[in-house]
Each structure stands twice: as structure tokens, then as C-alpha cells.
Amino acid sequence: MANDVLENLEGLRLQLCTQAAEAEELGSLPGNTADILRKTGLVRMLQPRLHGGLETDPWDFFDAVILAAESCSATGWVAGVLGSHPWQMALMPESVQHDVWAADPDTWIASPFSPFGKARRVEGGYLLSGRWAFSSGTDHCEWAWLGATVVDAEGNRVGADGTLHMLLPRSDYTIIDGSWNAVGLRGSGSKDVTVTGAFVPIERVIAEQKVVSGVAAREAGRSENLFRMPWSAIFPNAITASIIGMCRGALAASFDYQRDRVDEAGRLVREDKFLLAQLSECCSEVESARAQMMANVHRMWDIVDSGKEVPFEIRAAARCDQVRGSRRAVEALDRLYSHSGGNALRSDRPMQRFWRDAHAGLNHAINVYSGPYQAYALTRMGAVVPPNLRHDI
Structure with a gap:
């Protein structure tokens, strides 16, 4: 099922890319884009099967969000945010889930x-x-x-x-x-x-604290690994996944743009060894952010699969990495952009939209670094982590 979603997104990549400018002009996803997104099944990936969902593994959901954001930042962002909400709905009474999805499992x-x-x-x-x-x-x-x-x-x-x-x-x-x-x-x-x-x-x-702490899942009687995963492994990573996707999209646009670009001296920039090194390093940074995020998700999944609860120190480390992953990817994009020349600023170049959108995503509250960084450092010291630093971990 997850492969079907990814294949659907691959097949619609060009269409989503084409509609990205229209979404920006409208200030909202066009109706056609929303329809396309519904047909892919992406927003139903973390939705319970009983209510028409796909109930896939979380890492497949994050990869789908990344792929959507590579094509259109807004589509990937909306998919990540809305696609995480069915996970929390699974913690609600069955009657409430029925109210939302009985008439249409694609209700967002x-x-x-x-x-x-x-x-x-x-x-x-x-x-x-x-x-x-x-x-x-x-x-x-x-x-x-x-x-x-x-x-x-x-x-x-x-x-x-x-x-x-x-x-x-x-x-x-x-x-x-x-x-x-x-x-x-x-x-x-x-x-x-x-x-x-x-x-x-x-x-x-x-x-909120019952959701974050895992109490809500126990009270709801959820036995599936997916719904017993920590909240901090789902929503924050959905945000980071969309940012990673935007940075990947910017990289793809940059390689396409730089391939035949000529500098002010009339030289092909692809012959500039320094530029090539910068491009490669930026790619590595973005992929490192994804790899670290996925490794943490798999680690927590294995703990849940063993029948245990994920310890706070592991959740704190993963939240630290999640925030850092968002920042690492955007910092790489900034470096990339600084070597792209004036034409990369033109409104008909997709790079500038990916760049603006990634920075907007970085300003989401879940990417504020002070709390997660402090909590992780305190756990490493064996010190007490105060409640105000624990509330979203």
C-alpha cells in the first residue's frame, strides 16, 4: 500500500510541480491539487484501516511527504500536517472516528x-x-x-x-x-x-499531555505499533520531512539550472571545482538529515515492537535530531543558494520558492530549538528535566 502511494506521487510529480505557482498565487492549494493529493492516498497513510486508512509504517509516510514536497512545497507541507492528524484521531473513541470518516474516508x-x-x-x-x-x-x-x-x-x-x-x-x-x-x-x-x-x-x-505521554493510546486500547509510537515521533517528523523535501526540490532545481549556467566571465560553472564540491556537500547534508530522522524512527519502532515504552532519553535525543535535521537541511540550502548567482532570484525559477518555503517551515513552533536542545543536554547529564521542557517530547 505504501508503495502504491509513492508510485502515485512519482506519476504526478510533473503535475504537482506545474501547479506550485498557482497554489502560491491563490494563497491555498487549488482544488485540483487537493483532489490529486486525495487520490494518492498520502493523507490516509496513518489512518486506521477500520476507517478506510492505509495504516502504513511511519517511515513510509515520511518518505511520501518528502516526495510530495520535492514537487510542490505547499502540497508536501499540507500533506505532512494533515496526514499526521489521523494518527491522533486513532486515539479518540470509535464513535468520534465514525462521525468523521463514515461518510467519506478521505475527509481531512x-x-x-x-x-x-x-x-x-x-x-x-x-x-x-x-x-x-x-x-x-x-x-x-x-x-x-x-x-x-x-x-x-x-x-x-x-x-x-x-x-x-x-x-x-x-x-x-x-x-x-x-x-x-x-x-x-x-x-x-x-x-x-x-x-x-x-x-x-x-x-x-x-x-495534549495524554497524547504526548502515550497515556491516550493505552486508554484507547490501541495495540498496533503505529498508534503506540510516541507523539514526538510523528507530528514533528512530518514537519521536518516536508522541509527535507523542499530542500531536495531546491537541489534538483539547482542541478538543472547549474548544468548549462555560464558565469560573468563566460565559463561554464559546471567546470568550477569549488561549486561542484559545494553542491555535493549540500546534497549530503540534506540526505543526512533524512537518514538520522529515519534511524530514530526505526529505533523507536523496535522498542515499541518489543512491547516496551520508548524511554524519555531516547525521545529527547530524537527530538533534538529532528529539530537539528530541519535546520541542517535549510542551512545546506542557504549555502547552495549563495553559489547560485543572481538569476536564481528570478520569480520564474523554482529555486526561490523552495528557498522561501523551507525558511517558512523552519519557523514552525516545532522547530524552535531551545527546548529540545536543553532537554537532551540535561538527559545526557543525568539531570532533572523540568516539565516545561518535557511537554512536547
Whole structure:
């Protein structure tokens, strides 16, 4: 099944490349691009089989995201973000999964999980209000995961629940057109969404820390390796996979561009030994980021497959590598770009879009390096890692 998705993406590579400029102009994936992505099956790769998903191994999903992003940054980004959401849906009650996917297994779920909402406890659930930025691919979704904290009637935070993830149907939230205007990933359509006093039943609410810690998987009775993998092995790597794909796409465009490029002295740049060395080193850096990410995923999978839980120190090391992998790939792209000449800046060159999009991806909160780096260093020292550094590991 995973091979089918990869073959589908390979066959559609040219079409996705062609539509990348249109997505950027629209500020969202064109409807045709979303349809193409649905047909590949990529977003269903981590979805439970019971609800029409493919339930593939996570490394196959990441490779598919990389391949999509190589062709079109926005498509790969949306695929990575939306494709990770079915994994979390598998931790919800069967009745909720049925509500989302019974009519159409290709129903997509947006986000974000950032706790920008305020939820007030009422009988049977919560009343939710708020505004959330960065809802990638939201135009093509029928549900959304939205992060919130619990407040009292005066709006003061109460309780010790931490961030809650709340699942809402499209009828309960509003997409703000014109709210996505960014220098990179313009085609991702990462618009703002708002909610005003929507009732969210308790069965559509899950605590973030239960998801991150693995408690949610145990409470849901999931026995499959895929759904017992740490959260930090799924969502963060989906973001990094899309960035690696963008950098791969930029490299491919660069090799195509540099092949017959002539410098200001009239010499073929492919005869420049220094440039060739730089290109090769940049390729190696990007592939190293992928290899390290995949090695960590396989390591954690083996632990889960043995019936054990992945220790915090291994999760911390993998999150450190994930963040570093994103940065390593983009740093390589920056070096590549600095040796590409003025023509690489032209808007009709795909390199400049990959470059802008990769930098936009690097600014996602999951790539903020301070927390994961500190947590990993403290684990290596055998020191206590404070709760604020553990929350997304």
C-alpha cells in the first residue's frame, strides 16, 4: 500500500510541480491539487484501516511527504500536517472516528493545536471561543483540531488540565479569508479560524499531555505499533520531512539550472571545482538529515515492537535530531543558494520558492530549538528535566 502511494506521487510529480505557482498565487492549494493529493492516498497513510486508512509504517509516510514536497512545497507541507492528524484521531473513541470518516474516508482534519482558545466547562462538554492562526490546508478540511485552555466564567484560567485538543466540525468554525499573507508557504493556505461559543462534547476532547505521554493510546486500547509510537515521533517528523523535501526540490532545481549556467566571465560553472564540491556537500547534508530522522524512527519502532515504552532519553535525543535535521537541511540550502548567482532570484525559477518555503517551515513552533536542545543536554547529564521542557517530547 505504501508503495502504491509513492508510485502515485512519482506519476504526478510533473503535475504537482506545474501547479506550485498557482497554489502560491491563490494563497491555498487549488482544488485540483487537493483532489490529486486525495487520490494518492498520502493523507490516509496513518489512518486506521477500520476507517478506510492505509495504516502504513511511519517511515513510509515520511518518505511520501518528502516526495510530495520535492514537487510542490505547499502540497508536501499540507500533506505532512494533515496526514499526521489521523494518527491522533486513532486515539479518540470509535464513535468520534465514525462521525468523521463514515461518510467519506478521505475527509481531512485541520488544526492548529496551539492553545489560543478558551474553553468553559459545561454539562456534557465545553463552550469554546477563540481565534487560531496557521490552519494549514484548512480550505479543504471538514473538521479541525483546535487547542484550548480551560477558563472560568470570567475568563480566568482554572484547573490543571493543561492544553486540551478539541475536535470541531466545519459548521462550528469560520475560516478568515485574507488572513494568510506570508513570504513563504503561501500555497499552504494556513489561514486563521475563529470559534464563538461552540459546544464541544466531552468525547471530542483529549488532553495534549495524554497524547504526548502515550497515556491516550493505552486508554484507547490501541495495540498496533503505529498508534503506540510516541507523539514526538510523528507530528514533528512530518514537519521536518516536508522541509527535507523542499530542500531536495531546491537541489534538483539547482542541478538543472547549474548544468548549462555560464558565469560573468563566460565559463561554464559546471567546470568550477569549488561549486561542484559545494553542491555535493549540500546534497549530503540534506540526505543526512533524512537518514538520522529515519534511524530514530526505526529505533523507536523496535522498542515499541518489543512491547516496551520508548524511554524519555531516547525521545529527547530524537527530538533534538529532528529539530537539528530541519535546520541542517535549510542551512545546506542557504549555502547552495549563495553559489547560485543572481538569476536564481528570478520569480520564474523554482529555486526561490523552495528557498522561501523551507525558511517558512523552519519557523514552525516545532522547530524552535531551545527546548529540545536543553532537554537532551540535561538527559545526557543525568539531570532533572523540568516539565516545561518535557511537554512536547
